[in-house]
Amino acid sequence: MVRVLVRSASLIEVLAAAGRKGLALREAARCADLPPATATRLLHDLCSLGWADQQGQRGRYRLGPRLTALGRRRAYHGRLVEAATPVLARLAGRHQARVTLSVLRRSRRLILIQHGDSRGKEALSEYDDLFRSASGRMLIAQLGWASRRRLVRALDLPPIRLWPGVQSWEDLCAVCAGARAQGWIENLSGRDVVGVGVPVPDDEGGVAAIGVAVEKSRWNGAIIQAGLRAARAIASRLAHAD
Secondary structure, three states, X not given: OHHHHHHHHHHHHHHHHHHHHOEOHHHHHHHOOOOHHHHHHHHHHHHHHOOEEEOOOOOOEEEOHHHHHHHOOOOOOHHHHHHHHHHHHHHHHHHOOEEEEEEEXXXXXXXXXXXXXXXXXXXXXXXXXXXXXXXXXXXXXXXXXXXXXXXXXXXXXXXXXXXXXXXOHHHHHHHHHHHHHHOOEEEOOOOOEEXXXXXXXXXXXXXXXXXXEEEHHHOOHHHHHHHHHHHHHHXXXXXXXX
């Protein structure tokens, strides 16, 4: 057990030294003085626990949300969080809405920011609600074909009660294509609340998603337009950040 902890600590240290760019698997193994097979196994476990993170199926490794939160030196997806926080706070206040900013981590939705009545959801909490939440659906829609296929193989297709109109792989792909074309996706399946998901760049080559939810009695197209404006404002702030 001590040996495993020592090796895991070595990997965490080299990932911390690499910073936001992270390290490829063989680089991480070499820097930690570990065999690639051992590094692969340990990094898989560290990613599962949130201590490490991998960018894509075969991407580079970096520190995960749990460690970056503990360190408090820079937030996980720090530039995105910094750019989005004031924009989403205004959005939540003006429309009395529940607003979240989420990214896809493995097969779960990781909340980076939450404003308004979020029903107990906290920043840097992970949820198995990709199919049920509007922002989760938008994260799925932004995946490439192969990545979406792997996700569906891991989770299966959503029950019809969670995502009406999606009963097959072909249905899912068609809905995702429509969401990408129009730039937003609705979630009308809730009894009391309606949500919209809007994509926004995560400043690391991937995509995050804004989720805006309001009571059905107050739902209208202005909510969608507000979400789209917020996404443009965040993208602009990221483009002009130092």
